[in-house]
Amino acid sequence: MMALPDPETFNLLVWDIVRQVPEGQVTTFGQIASMIPAPEGVDSDGYSRLVPRWVGDAMNAVSWKDDKTIPWHRVINSRGMISLPPESQTAALQRARLRHEGIEFNGKEQVDFDRWGWEGPEMAWCDEMGLYMPKSLRSRPADGPQQMHLF
Template identity: 40%
Template sequence: MSQTVSPLYVSIYELVKAIPSGQVGTYGQIGRLCGCSPRQVGYAMAVSPTDDIPWQRVINSRGEISVRSDGFKDTEQYRRLKREGVVFDARGRVDLATFQWSGPDGVWWSEHHLEPPL
C-alpha cells in the first residue's frame, strides 16, 4: 500500500530539502514560507516518508533541538548537525544569526512552481 502525502507536506519537504548542509531552518520559518503553523511542520518532520529529507536541519526558534519522546532522534539530530559543521554553545543552542538559512531565492520558487509568501 502506498502512502499519500498531502500537498502541504510536499511543500514542507521541498523547502527542508533546500536548506544547505551546515545551516538550519526553524519550524516557524518553514511554516511561514508554507503558510502553516510551526506545529504542522513538526508533524510533517515526524512522519517524513523518505530518508532524503534532511529533517535534522529543522530546529526550534530558540536555536535548540526540540526534545523528542523517543529520546533517540534528538541525540541523532545533534550528531548529524555537528557533522555538517553546525556549532552548539554550552547550553546546546545554535546561533541562529550565524547558522540560520536565509530561505529560498526566486529561482527556487519558480522551479518548484510555488508562490513565495507576501
C-alpha cells in the same frame, strides 16, 4: 496560490522546502511556516500565519521513516534548539548529524542563527513554487569561524 491543502499535500510541500536547506545550515518550523500562504491571508508584515506545529508534524513523519532525501535534522525550533525529547535516540541522531556538518552548540544546547541560520531559498525558487520569501534567521552578517581581514 492554493488554499490550505489537505495534510498529505501539505507535508509534500514542507518536505520540498526542507530539501532546499543547504548542508551546514539550519532552519526553523516557524520560518518554513511563514513561506506557505494561508487561506486566511497574511500578517501585517506580509507573512502567513500558518501554524508551525503542522510543520513539526511533517518532520515527525519523516524522521520516522528517515527519508534520506529530506534533511529533516536541519529543522529546529525558534530558540535554536533541537525540539525532540533530549534523551531520545532521534534527538541524539539529529545532534550528531548537525555536529557532523560543522554546526556547533553553545552551553545551553543552542545553535547561533547568526552563523548557521538559513536565509531562505532563492527568490526564483519561491516564485516558481508560489511561496513567500522567509525572513532571514540572521540578524547580522554571518561571521565565519575565522573572519578575514580587509587589510
